Amino acid sequence: MCWIFAYVWTEDCRKNLVEWLRMLEYRWYDSAGLICVWEEKEIFLEKAVGRVSALASKVDEKIEKEKNEQSWLFTSWIAHTRWATHGGVTESNTHPHYSGSQRFYIVHNGIIENYKELKKSLETKYTYYSETDTEVVAKLIEDMYDGNLKSTIEKVSEKLTWAYSLAVIDVQHPEHIIAIKLWSPLIVWKGENGVYLSSDINALSQLTESFTILEDNEMVVIESKKYHIYMAWERVQREAEEVGEVSSMSELWDFSSFTEKEIFEIPSILENVFSGRINFEEKIIHNETLEVLAEEEIEKICIIASGSSSFAWWVGGYFFRKYAGVPCETIISSEFLADIFLPEKKTLYVFLSQSGETADVRESMKIVKAKGCKTFGIVNVVGSTIARMSDAWLFSHAGIEVGVASTKNVIAQVGVLLLMALSFGSKRNLQISEIRDIITELASLPDKIQEVCLKAPHIRKLSEKYAHYKHFFVLWRNMMYPVALEASLKIKELSYVHSEAYSAWELKHGPLALVSPEFPTIVFNPSGKHYHKTISNIEEVRAREGKILGFISKNDTHKEVYTDCIELPDTSELLSVFTSLTASYLFALYLAEKLWRDVDKPRNLAKSVTVE
Ligand code: G6P
Numbered sequence: 001m002c003w004i005f006a007y008v009w010t011e012d013c014r015k016n017l018v019e020w021l022r023m024l025e026y027r028w029y030d031s032a033g034l035i036c037v038w039e040e041k042e043i044f045l046e047k048a049v050g051r052v053s054a055l056a057s058k059v060d061e062k063i064e065k066e067k068n069e070q071s072w073l074f075t076s077w078i079a080h081t082r083w084a085t086h087g088g089v090t091e092s093n094t095h096p097h098y099s100g101s102q103r104f105y106i107v108h109n110g111i112i113e114n115y116k117e118l119k120k121s122l123e124t125k126y127t128y129y130s131e132t133d134t135e136v137v138a139k140l141i142e143d144m145y146d147g148n149l150k151s152t153i154e155k156v157s158e159k160l161t162w163a164y165s166l167a168v169i170d171v172q173h174p175e176h177i178i179a180i181k182l183w184s185p186l187i188v189w190k191g192e193n194g195v196y197l198s199s200d201i202n203a204l205s206q207l208t209e210s211f212t213i214l215e216d217n218e219m220v221v222i223e224s225k226k227y228h229i230y231m232a233w234e235r236v237q238r239e240a241e242e243v244g245e246v247s248s249m250s251e252l253w254d255f256s257s258f259t260e261k262e263i264f265e266i267p268s269i270l271e272n273v274f275s276g277r278i279n280f281e282e283k284i285i286h287n288e289t290l291e292v293l294a295e296e297e298i299e300k301i302c303i304i305a306s307g308s309s310s311f312a313w314w315v316g317g318y319f320f321r322k323y324a325g326v327p328c329e330t331i332i333s334s335e336f337l338a339d340i341f342l343p344e345k346k347t348l349y350v351f352l353s354q355s356g357e358t359a360d361v362r363e364s365m366k367i368v369k370a371k372g373c374k375t376f377g378i379v380n381v382v383g384s385t386i387a388r389m390s391d392a393w394l395f396s397h398a399g400i401e402v403g404v405a406s407t408k409n410v411i412a413q414v415g416v417l418l419l420m421a422l423s424f425g426s427k428r429n430l431q432i433s434e435i436r437d438i439i440t441e442l443a444s445l446p447d448k449i450q451e452v453c454l455k456a457p458h459i460r461k462l463s464e465k466y467a468h469y470k471h472f473f474v475l476w477r478n479m480m481y482p483v484a485l486e487a488s489l490k491i492k493e494l495s496y497v498h499s500e501a502y503s504a505w506e507l508k509h510g511p512l513a514l515v516s517p518e519f520p521t522i523v524f525n526p527s528g529k530h531y532h533k534t535i536s537n538i539e540e541v542r543a544r545e546g547k548i549l550g551f552i553s554k555n556d557t558h559k560e561v562y563t564d565c566i567e568l569p570d571t572s573e574l575l576s577v578f579t580s581l582t583a584s585y586l587f588a589l590y591l592a593e594k595l596w597r598d599v600d601k602p603r604n605l606a607k608s609v610t611v612e
Contacts, residue, residue: 087131356384
């Protein structure tokens with residue numbers, strides 16, 4: 001689903017090759033491959049199943065072996081990391097793919113929906129070596145080649161259905177690389193020694209802060225040290241855009257994983273979220289975007305997202321109802337796409353996405369925009385598609401997130417949603433005194449989260465104690481609902497252990513039948529108006545010999561009902577959303593570590609889901 005390409009002229013790119021590959025490491029999927037073609041039309045093709053580092057060592061080895069034998073002036077190269085969609089995780093399914101005569105090599109990000117028909121139509125002419133949709137495109141390019149790669153790709157693209165960005169090298173003309181995009185992201189940058197192309201803003205932002213972001217249906221022709229962009233055969237003049245704030249690639253320091261590091265970054269991320277948006281001295285929300293928005297005639301909010309971002313919106317829904325008195329509907333983006341859209345002009349459609357590239361979210365936004373409704377993006381990656389498509393936006397300022405499972409960004413999103421709801425509330429019926437109280441509390445939030453992080457050794461111990469269980473229940477009430485869903489998702493995705501989030505109220509309507517000493521229950525029970533009812537639900541589980549791990553506040557008065565507990569700093573119910581989420585991330589992380597999982601790169605998952 002993701003690839004990066006660099007084009008280099010008159011430079012020995014041996015060391016750069018491996019360096020660039022490492023920039024993709026954080027997006028590791030199932031396999032990786034690259035092809036370099038140099039002036040004499042020599043090719044250097046390498047593929048490896050597993051991490052990018054497996055490919056990097058193969059490349060290193062090859063370079064070492066062939067040292068001094070040739071000049072290694074590569075003209076061009078394309079590289080790709082694959083998240084398997086069509087066909088298993090094998091070397092033959094790994095990109096780059098090639099045409100029948102091995103003249104055209106191609107890498108592709110996306111899905112070609114009509115590949116089966118295309119494959120069939122070419123069956124008599126070509127033998128296929130892979131199960132991928134991409135190989136079919138390589139064959140089609142050769143089949144339709146009219147002596148000019150640019151016009152051939154234009155014609156080929158007319159035959160393809162659905163989203164893609166792809167880049168092609170013609171071994172006969174290695175001085176050119178042509179790439180085209182429809183929906184999947186693609187950016188291009190002219191550096192000192194060549195032109196670089198990438199489908200990942202974070203990877204290229206390690207090299208530059210300003211690049212050109214291709215629009216849908218645009219084609220880029222890279223030639224020597226120049227590039228030209230075309231749309232429908234016509235040349236398009238476009239300057240590189242200054243993307244502004246870009247995140248630098250993270251260092252691991254002493255943490256055992258990026259996921260752990262990112263959880264420990266939460267206090268400072270919250271400071272970023274509040275900085276420039278809250279005036280703590282005057283105790284007011286102070287942000288132009290929010291002020292303009294809060295003045296608009298908005299009668300309803302509709303929040304759309306997927307994955308962990310969808311749990312952030314769920315919390316946001318409570319905030320909007322509670323603090324702004326605005327009805328708020330929350331929808332999973334894929335369900336939004338599957339449903340019938342009835343546009344409401346006075347509704348603000350809010351899209352949450354860490355990457356800003358998630359296919360379902362992006363496509364939902366297109367539908368909303370096409371009906372002339374107002375869109376608002378809360379996105380982490382600056383310059384991403386969703387950020388650029390939004391009518392107005394705020395960044396979640398979480399910095400680059402390397403762990404595939406989102407953590408610090410979810411909390412940043414929850415923070416942004418809270419500020420939005422308070423800003424809306426300030427123009428509606430929310431009392432100034434209540435806003436001031438919440439802001440006073442928010443000032444202490446980073447420290448409270450820090451306190452949670454200091455509990456990491458205790459949380460680790462408990463995770464280890466619970467690591468032999470095969471199932472978990474995670475119980476919630478009210479605002480803790482999304483927290484429980486997110487905690488349960490983290491257990492599943494990081495440790496591959498079955499976990500189910502369930503309403504504490506609903507438990508006795510069926511799932512209680514599952515409770516046994518071998519099926520422990522995690523419960524979020526901060527102090528607040530639902531505290532006592534949840535204690536009754538816990539008693540019901542205890543009566544069935546169920547074990548209870550409580551995420552509770554320090555001053556909980558019924559500690560004896562829990563088998564074990566993680567005590568969180570005393571806060572209001574509102575702030576307990578942030579502290580409980582952070583603690584649940586640490587629990588899931590250490591559970592996974594105890595089970596020897598690769599926490600930064602859980603099996604089968606991808607950081608940025610750019611296909612539907
Ligand atoms: C993937 C990631 C999740 C993330 C989800 C939504 O599944 O593994 O951690 O929450 O995508 O991504 P987005 O970038 O839209 O927030």
